Every structure is written in structure tokens, then in C-alpha cells.
Amino acid sequence: MRYHRIPDETIRRLPIYLRGLLSLSAESRHQVSSQGLAEFLGTNPWQIRKDFSYFGGFGKRGVGYDVGKLIKQINRILKLDVGHKAALVGVGNLGAAILSYPGFKTYGFDISAVFDINPKKIGKKINKITIENISKLGSLKRRKIDLGIIAVPGEAAQETVDALVKAGVKGILNFAPCYVTVPKRVKVITIDIALDLARLPYYM
Amino acid sequence: MRYHRIPDETIRRLPIYLRGLLSLSAESRHQVSSQGLAEFLGTNPWQIRKDFSYFGGFGKRGVGYDVGKLIKQINRILKLDVGHKAALVGVGNLGAAILSYPGFKTYGFDISAVFDINPKKIGKKINKITIENISKLGSLKRRKIDLGIIAVPGEAAQETVDALVKAGVKGILNFAPCYVTVPKRVKVITIDIALDLARLPYYM
DNA sequence: CTATGTGAATTTATTCACAGCA
DNA sequence: TGCTGTGAATAAATTCACATAG
Numbered sequence: 001m002r003y004h005r006i007p008d009e010t011i012r013r014l015p016i017y018l019r020g021l022l023s024l025s026a027e028s029r030h031q032v033s034s035q036g037l038a039e040f041l042g043t044n045p046w047q048i049r050k051d052f053s054y055f056g057g058f059g060k061r062g063v064g065y066d067v068g069k070l071i072k073q074i075n076r077i078l079k080l081d082v083g084h085k086a087a088l089v090g091v092g093n094l095g096a097a098i099l100s101y102p103g104f105k106t107y108g109f110d111i112s113a114v115f116d117i118n119p120k121k122i123g124k125k126i127n128k129i130t131i132e133n134i135s136k137l138g139s140l141k142r143r144k145i146d147l148g149i150i151a152v153p154g155e156a157a158q159e160t161v162d163a164l165v166k167a168g169v170k171g172i173l174n175f176a177p178c179y180v181t182v183p184k185r186v187k188v189i190t191i192d193i194a195l196d197l198a199r200l201p202y203y204m
Numbered sequence: 205m206r207y208h209r210i211p212d213e214t215i216r217r218l219p220i221y222l223r224g225l226l227s228l229s230a231e232s233r234h235q236v237s238s239q240g241l242a243e244f245l246g247t248n249p250w251q252i253r254k255d256f257s258y259f260g261g262f263g264k265r266g267v268g269y270d271v272g273k274l275i276k277q278i279n280r281i282l283k284l285d286v287g288h289k290a291a292l293v294g295v296g297n298l299g300a301a302i303l304s305y306p307g308f309k310t311y312g313f314d315i316s317a318v319f320d321i322n323p324k325k326i327g328k329k330i331n332k333i334t335i336e337n338i339s340k341l342g343s344l345k346r347r348k349i350d351l352g353i354i355a356v357p358g359e360a361a362q363e364t365v366d367a368l369v370k371a372g373v374k375g376i377l378n379f380a381p382c383y384v385t386v387p388k389r390v391k392v393i394t395i396d397i398a399l400d401l402a403r404l405p406y407y408m
Numbered sequence: 409c410t411a412t413g414t415g416a417a418t419t420t421a422t423t424c425a426c427a428g429c430a
Numbered sequence: 431t432g433c434t435g436t437g438a439a440t441a442a443a444t445t446c447a448c449a450t451a452g
Contacts, residue, residue, distance in 0.1 A: 007421060015402035019381060023358075033433065042383040045433090046423055053435050061429045061434045079405040086401075097301035103381055103398030147404065154227075171404040173397075177223060177307055179246040187407040189400050193377075194307030196393050197290075198219035200351065200375040201283040203391040211443060237411060249411090250445055257413050265412045265451040 010051045011078075015107070016041060017048070018074045022106065025067050033064035080108045086147040087113040087140055087169070089160050091121055091131055094175055095151035099127050113145055117156075134160075140167040147171050154178045161188070214255045215282075219311070220245060221252070222278045226310065229271050237268035284312045290351040291317040291344055291373070293364050295325055295335055298379055299355035303331050317349055321360075338367070345372040358382045365392070 020041045024032055034045035034052075052058045052065075058073060059065040075081045086104075088095055088111050098104075099111060115134045116122060122133050140146075148164040150157060150172060157176035164172055165186055174180060174190040182188050224245045228236055238249035238256075256262045256269075262277060263269040279285045290308075292299055292315050302308075303315060319338045320326060326337050344350075352368040354361060354376060361380035368376055369390055378384060378394040386392050 009421065011403055011406055014406075015399040018402065019396070019399065020383070023382065035433080040383070042385070044423085049434060050422080050436080057435070059434055062432045063430070064433070077406070078402060079408070080402060082405075084405055093301040093304040097297040098397070100297040101397065103396065104401060107398060107402040109398075109401060146408070149401075170408040173401050173404060175397075178227065179224075179244070181246070187404060189404055191395075191397055191400055192223070192307065193302070193305065193379075193395055193397075194311060194313075195219040195223065196395055197308060197313060197353075197377050198222065198282060198284060198311040199215055200377060200391060200393055201286075201288055202215055202218075202281070204283070204350070204374040213443065239411080248445085251443095253412060254414080254444080261413070263412055266410045267452070268411065 004054050006054050010054060013043075013047075013051055014074050014078055016043075017051070018071065018078070018080075018107070021067055021071050021074070025071060030067050031064050032067055034059075036064070075108070078107075083108045083110065084147050085110050085112045085143070085145040086149055086173075087111070087115065087137070087145045087164075088149045088151065089115045089134065089137075089164070090150060090152035090156075091116045091126060092151060096126065098149060098151055098175070099129075109147070111149070113140070113143065117152075134163070137163045137167045140164075140169060145169070147173075149173045149175070151175045208258050210258045214258060217247075217251075217255055218278050218282055220247075221255070222275065222282070222284075222311070225271050225275050225278070229275060234271050235268050236271055238263075240268070279312070282311075287312045287314065288351050289314050289316045289347070289349040290353055290377075291315070291319065291341070291349045291368075292353045292355065293319045293338065293341075293368070294354060294356035294360075295320045295330060296355060300330060302353060302355055302379070303333075313351070315353070317344070317347065321356075338364075341367045341371045343371075344368075350374045352376045353379070355379045 020037060034048045038045045038048055055077060058070055086109055088099060091114055114126060114129045114131050115137060116131050117134045121131050124131050146169055148169040150160050152160050154176045157178050158180050161172060161180045161182060165182055170186060172188045174188055177192040180188060224241060238252045242249045242252055259281060262274055290313055292303060295318055318333045319336050319341060321338045325335050328335050350373055352373040354364050356364050358380045361382050362384050365376060365384045365386060369386055374390060376392045378392055381396040384392060
């Protein structure tokens with residue numbers, strides 16, 4: 001295989017493949033062809049083969065892919081194999097839902113600290129984690145937490161991001177419905193669930 | 205302006221523009237240039253002008269865009285100007301968070317019915333809406349609800365989708381972490397918040 | 409003189425078609 | 431023979447550059 005820059009779209013799809021492979025694995029499917037995986041995921045075989053080919057030979061010609069091996073490889077490519085500690089900031093409705101969402105640990109994430117600004121919430125426990133004062137974000141570096149999840153109102157998003165960056169996080173998942181600026185070394189992914197709903201009527 | 209097929213990516217960005225324009229409008233900004241909007245949204249001016257150009261002349265040369273007018277136009281393009289009633293299925297942690305999420309009404313959505321399968325929840329009220337038995341989904345057509353939001357476990361997603369399709373919805377926002385199949389006339393958008401988190405370490 | 413609107417150029421991503429390996 | 435892996439062909443999206451309108 002020659003060198004190729006890996007398309008962003010391929011990286012975006014890897015977690016989808018991983019999710020599907022984990023489902024197959026849970027059903028004790030140990031082998032799958034690009035055709036079979038494509039049907040399971042609602043995509044097409046060429047796309048899957050092309051995406052995998054950027055990383056080298058994952059499969060066996062005439063046979064298909066080994067599900068367990070593929071899971072390991074994708075986990076390594078996405079750097080999920082090392083495990084990641086995350087801090088959640090903002091324990092409103094959305095924050096509480098995020099905290100109890102089972103999907104994160106599927107990918108090796110552990111929300112190990114929770115912060116809020118509301119004095120009534122600070123000190124209380126939620127999912128066995130004590131809610132800390134947002135002013136204590138400075139402790140993240142010492143606690144090896146390099147990932148922040150923001151579930152605060154839009155008005156507070158930028159200052160929360162700034163505080164997280166100062167605390168040394170390298171990646172931020174932003175649920176606040178606005179654009180935030182960060183230094184280039186930090187990666188932000190913004191999710192606004194209403195945005196996706198907003199384009200649904202166009203297609204209906 | 206000559207005819208152009210509108211790129212999917214442009215449609216994906218329209219709600220982002222709309223969100224930004226609504227913010228500007230709330231700050232009493234009535235005029236904005238592609239440059240100014242781009243900075244506000246973290247994108248670039250060419251992209252914005254190109255996207256708008258697919259729909260005709262929205263701006264005034266030498267001046268910029270009228271914020272209010274632009275909001276109206278995008279709302280119309282996305283068919284958000286008519287308002288949409290949605291039904292939520294599944295009132296777990298995530299469902300409850302969705303129900304209280306303020307972002308939906310920003311785009312003219314009204315979650316006007318809530319369903320669950322758990323007998324202990326049925327009949328209870330949440331956000332002033334009575335939780336109904338999931339077996340009553342058939343009433344949606346009569347109630348002019350054409351949009352479904354699914355927040356059930358993955359195992360139940362396909363059957364829930366089937367029930368919603370049978371009840372006549374034309375669009376589905378799926379929060380269950382799996383691919384679901386529908387007839388071509390129905391549009392599904394799947395959101396899995398863990399998928400986005402899963403590609404963050406790659407960039408860190 | 410400023411900022412839009414848009415063909416053309418470039419870059420990026422998808423699809424195809426088939427060689428090559430188990 | 432069956433399914434992967436990958437260059438080549440095609441399609442789609444982004445970026446540029448500048449003519450054009452207010």
C-alpha cells in the first residue's frame with residue numbers, strides 16, 4: 001500500500017464501522033464481508049473497502065474481515081485503545097442525560113469528573129460522582145483528564161471553553177449551540193441536536 | 205441565476221447559518237456581510253456567498269445581507285416557516301433531556317405528544333405533556349403529527365421506526381445508536397452523540 | 409469603492425472495474 | 431472461485447478571481 005492522506009470523511013465513518021462491528025461481535029459474528037457489513041450499516045461495499053484500504057490490508061481475499069481484529073485496528077487508529085478520561089461541565093437536563101448515556105464507555109470513555117456553577121448542585125452526587133465547583137477546573141491536569149464535555153447555556157460556552165483550555169484539555173465536545181474559538185492545538189467538535197432536526201422538513 | 209442542483213452540504217449548513225443569524229438578530233444586528241457572518245460562525249465568506257447564491261440574490265452588493273430577510277428566506281427554504289409537530293418516543297434520560305431542550309422551538313418545532321412502553325410511566329406528566337402508551341401511535345395522523353423523535357434502546361429502534369412509519373410520519377430523528385430501514389418516502393436522520401466523541405482522540 | 413454573485417479552477421470524495429491473492 | 435485492495439474515472443464540493451451592481 002502506498003502512502004495516502006486519510007480523508008476526513010473516512011475518519012468520520014470509522015466510529016460508525018466500529019459501532020456496527022461491535023454489534024456483530026455481540027451477536028457472535030466473527031467474520032464479515034464488505035458486502036455484509038455494508039448491508040448492516042446501510043452503506044456500500046466499495047466505500048468500506050476503500051476506507052479500510054487507507055490503513056493497509058485488514059481482510060482476507062476470498063473470505064472477508066475478522067470482526068475482532070477489525071475492532072482492535074479501528075480502536076487503535078482512533079486512539080480509543082488507551083482509554084480517555086473526560087470532564088463534564090454543566091449538569092442541567094442535557095448534562096444529566098449525557099452522564100447516564102451508556103454509549104460513551106463503549107468507546108473507552110470515562111466521565112470521571114462533573115462540574116457546575118450552581119451552588120445548590122455543588123457537593124451533590126449524580127451517578128456516584130460528586131458535582132464540583134466549576135472554579136476547580138484547574139485540577140484536571142493533575143487528574144489526567146484531557147477531554148471536556150460542555151453542556152452549558154450558549155452564553156456561557158466560550159468562557160467554559162477558555163477555562164477548559166487553560167486546564168489543559170486537548171479535545172472538547174461542545175453541546176452548546178454556538179461556535180467557540182480555541183487555540184489550534186485543541187480540537188472542538190460541536191453537536192447541536194436541533195440543527196439536525198432543522199434540516200429534516202426540507203427532505204420530507 | 206441559472207439552475208443548480210443544491211448540494212447536500214449546503215442544506216446541512218443552512219441551519220448553522222440560521223442559528224447564527226438568529227443570534228445576530230437577538231443582538232439587534234440588522235445587517236451583516238458574508239465576511240462578518242463567516243467570522244461569527246467560524247467559516248469563510250466564499251462558502252456563505254456560494255451557498256446563498258444557489259437560491260438567488262439574497263444580498264445587496266456593496267452593502268451585505270439583511271439579517272431579518274435572510275432568516276425568513278432560510279426558514280422558507282428549509283420549510284420551517286410552517287411549523288411542525290413532533291412525537292417523542294421513549295422517555296428515559298435522553299428522552300427527558302430532549303423534551304426540555306429549548307433548541308427545538310427555535311426552529312418552529314413543537315413536541316406535542318410523548319410515548320413510552322413502560323406502564324409505570326404511562327399516564328404521568330412530563331413538561332405538561334401526558335405520557336401515552338406506545339400502542340396509541342396510530343393517533344398521530346389524526347393529530348397532524350408528521351415527525352417522530354426516537355429515544356429508545358437500540359434493540360427497540362427498528363420496531364419503533366416501523367410503528368412510526370405505519371402511523372404516517374414523514375421524517376424521523378433517531379437517537380438510537382443503530383441503522384434503521386424505512387421506505388424511501390420517509391427521511392431518517394440518526395444522531396449518536398458518542399460517535400462524535402469517538403473521533404475526537406484521533407485529532408488530539 | 410465595497411461586497412455580492414458566479415463561472416472556472418482546484419481540491420476532495422465517491423464509484424467503478426478489475427488485478428491479485430487466499 | 432470469491433472477495434479484497436486499489437489505481438483510474440467520475441462526481442461533488444470548495445476555493446478562487448473577478449465582473450457586476452448598489
